[in-house]
Amino acid sequence: MNYFVIGYYALLIGASCLAAYYSSRSAFLLLFSLTLVSFIVGIVGGESALWTITVCAGVLALCAGTAYAFREFLVIVLPVEASKAIKTAPLTATFGLFVIMTYAIAGVFAPIIAPHGEAEIIAGAFEPPNDEMLLGADQLGRDLFSRLVFGARNTVGIALLATILAFVLGALMGLIAATRGGWFDQLMGRVVDVIMSVPSLIFALLLLSIFGTNVVVLIIIIAIIYSPRVFRLTRAVAGNVVVMDYIEAARLRGEGLWYLIRREILPNSTAPLIAEFGLEFCFVFLLVAGLSFLGLGIQPPTADWGSMVRENATLISFGEITPLFPAGAIALLTVAVNFVVDWMLFRSSGLKG
């Protein structure tokens, strides 16, 4: 027993008591169960496990703090209506927004932010971090931090393009199918069923083996694989709008397909479609990262997070966490987008009821 362990438990138990005293039930439950878990983990894993928990808690607190500060910032900066919505947003959502904004800045201003070039070799292989290199060098002696920053542009950019393409394709078909109905609807439904009955990663691998791996092919293939999901959702959302009497009124007026889609259906389907765009982006992003990790996606020397994990994977067996940075960068962005989407879905379902 040293001071750290004693302090650790004292803090937790003290905080639990405070929570109980102020009868804040959920905080108490959380703190006390954490104390209990710590007892078990502490006995099994010793002091180092407690340190890990402390570090995790610290990181979480930091994230929560950032999210809180960012929320206050947004409330002040944004116009009245948007800030009203942001005010009630959970911290997870504002944290997500913060991360997305950071990534966007990193992606757009990559050449300015990165201290070194994307493919510039400046040191020996796997050189440890120093003043020059924040995170050390990779297997060829390139600056890992610079490559991470450029990766934000490449990996996210490609995923974004593919998602947009998939979305335009899928949403358009979905809207037309819902509005026109009949044989077109039936046919598209069947085609989508078939495409979706092949796992997406497998389908991507099959097509990549045939068409080879270059960026344009990659984007098109992913767009084709993912557009059926968008189609299904759009079809379902638009299907709910199409049965409304105002659509019938517009049809009976003699309005054309485009007017119906553009003026009547689309304005009433945007909320779920935007949320779906976020989800879809996560899927696509993970697929792009996965393919690159397998060596079949974005090709070197372009900096890309998936292939960076693969290239530096051997370091893991020496206990280095270097390969976890690009992997973590991928995870962080998907988590962030998911948090925001979760909040948006909650809002759209909550406002309906």
Add this chain to the structure above:
Amino acid sequence: MTDVLGIVLKRLGLGVLTLLVISILIFFAVELLPGDIAQAVLGQGATEENLKAMREQLGLNEPAVWRYLQWLAGAIQGDFGSSLISQKPVTETIAPRFANTLFLASYAAVIAVPVAIILGVIVALLRESIFDRVANVTTLTSISSPEFFLGYILILYLAVKNPWFPAIASLSDDMTFLELLNRTFLPALTMVLVVVAHMMRMTRASIINLLASPYIEMARLKGTPAWKVIVKHALPNAWAPIINVVALNLAYLITGVVLVEVVFVYPGIGQLLVDSVTKRDFPVVQACCLIFAATFILLNLAADVGAILTNPRLRHPK
């Protein structure tokens, strides 16, 4: 019961039809190659003679439809032709690896399914509480992480820093079953983490959906005790959604296995597929894709049939 049988048969027929369409898709996708297979395999520098010999060997001079029928007939009997690289029969390469993959997937499923469903039900019952929110954030994080991220974290903490499990899941024939379980623990755990998160969320959603139905409120208003509401009123109607959740996630396991096998250098079908794609060994790629697709369709089919069989409205027709 005849109604149900009819619906099930119809669904099965649809499954077979889908598989047939997919086999066409997989076979003719390769036909889309710029040039043809021989050209693609031998590269730009190939001489006319070599190309000709290869075309002869692969039977490329026959019409594509004929070759498709031959391929399909072979595939049904378990013969997928031979590899372009090693010249060995594809089936011989795939069979043991497919068995390995199935082992890994079932290993993960045996742990994940009960854990996820129990946790999902608990979280659904505790909805809106702090535990529910923590679970929501945790599962969302787990879903969002790529499999290789989780895999490498596990390697770092459970294999390198604390050498409890082997980092590389290589297999040998003379292993005991326990040893096998130990060797494959980390890849299985990686998949468990992702699948449990998915399944928990889906179970939670379907249970909450179920608990919101008027007949559950009616049961509570009849004074039925809480446990009985769950066991007698919710559970009989929960089978369909739960079966659906399980099948969908098993299908997800099948895809997720590719990345995990590569991370842990596990000799499964996923790694074989990735290798073959890199080497452009088309017969192997086609065979792997067909097997993955068939498994996927089979699981979805099982979900649908399960849902049909447990639906009281269909079980007791008017």
Add this chain to the structure above:
Amino acid sequence: MAAKEKDVLLKIRDLRIEGYSDEKWLEIVHGVDLTLHRGEVMGLIGESGAGKSTIGLAAMGFARDGCRISAGSIEFDGMELTTTSEADRRALRGSRIAYVAQSAAASFNPAHKIIDQHTEAPIHYRIRKRLEAQEDAMELYERLRLPNPQDIGFRYPHQVSGGQLQRAMTAMAMACRPDLIIFDEPTTALDVTTQIEVLAAIRDIVEQFNTAAIYITHDLAVVAQMADTIKVLLKGNEVEEADTETMLSNPKEDYTKSLWAVRSFKRAQKPRPGGDATPVVSVQNVSASYGDTPVLHDVSFDIYAGMTVAVVGESGSGKSTTARCITGLLPPTSGKIVMNGVEMPPSYKSRTKEQLRQAQMIYQMADTALNPKVRICDIIGRPAEFYMGLKGGKLKSRVDELLDLIELEPSKYYSRYPPELSGGQKQRIGIARALAAEPNFIICDEVTSALDQLVAEGILKLLDRLQKELNLAYMFITHDLATVRSIADEVLVMKQGEVVEQGAKEEMFTPPHHPYTDLLLSSVPEMDPNWLTTVLEERGVDNIGEAAAT
């Protein structure tokens, strides 16, 4: 029924209930008092959102998820429900207080047989053994006049019709012979001819066992038959309470008066134009089907300019389908639609702009009839722009003119969105949109049934004025006979896709009728508290089931 002398069963004081929305708790019931004596039936009446169901459930010590009882006391037979343990409260439910839900089809568990659900509570509370409980269930089924009382319980809920399920649910509520039953809109989802059976069954059984009841509904005529006292609610507040007779004859508050206001508006019947006048719309021998199911059989009628034809019938009678055939949404399988002497192409898709313009439609639910994301001026302006090619200033002045026509201030409503409007205002916008096309024929599909009496009357008056000014022909689809009486010139009675009877209004409302018309007319509840008793006497109590079946 001098309930006052009997002892008090339920006493609610200053009940406040909060609902959770937008991350806040908002009060939805603001301090309601309620006293119910043994054997007394109290009607709770109000619009949706008045808090009727919430109060009904609170009487069982129950709050739905997302709701909580924040203050007040609920005393049931001397027991304070807000402070006792959940276990004690639960022990009351099903045994001493029972609940009958609005939708029996959704409230029976699809996985179990009806009788098993019926006997659950008595077995649980050890009031009866299984076999006894089943015997008792069959007896209750018989008392509630369910067909085949011995067998019906052994079916699954989806194998039994809606009206029968609702009675089975009432039987289930009676299983433990409770002191109090909460009826939550038990007949709202039913057709009028089924409703009357269920009402009669409920009233009888409640009287037989001298059970107290809270009867929740929005239908005044129904509550007048069932309740001894009536309490009127508005947005979570009590408006007033009195015994049924007093409440009907002499309401105090303005809001109640507005609810009670019997349609004062009645228009004289216009005769058919004689001689060789061409009907605006002529439906000739139209039959139609959905897929392979025939839904309309040989329907024929004419509508002349300036006339209103009311089409009445229950759900599934083919009223709306007829409208869909006229507009061309559902091309008839045989027969033809002729407008102003010109035969229309069967499908709306092959009709010309000019042909489409002639017939316009006004819908029942103004909420779904107006696109919530489009401004009022664009909703009304679009037909004028589309058909007349109006643009810019001309379009604006036309929209202003139309808004004036429907008695809405143009400057105030011009650039608003539909969700900002009240139900009646939305319905007026729907009318303006139809008028913008300058049609000579308008189909009104249950346009007043989603509205309050007063608002509905305003709409009817407006439609009548417009008819006079613009010489419009109306096809008025409705199930409400009061509406028919006030606005129709001719009436068409439909049943199962066929026209049962048609003729001028005055003829239709004076006997003798076709038996179905008679059944339909007599099944519509009237405000008179003795209506149900009288009707049942006329029909003979045991015959109501058969009468409905024929």
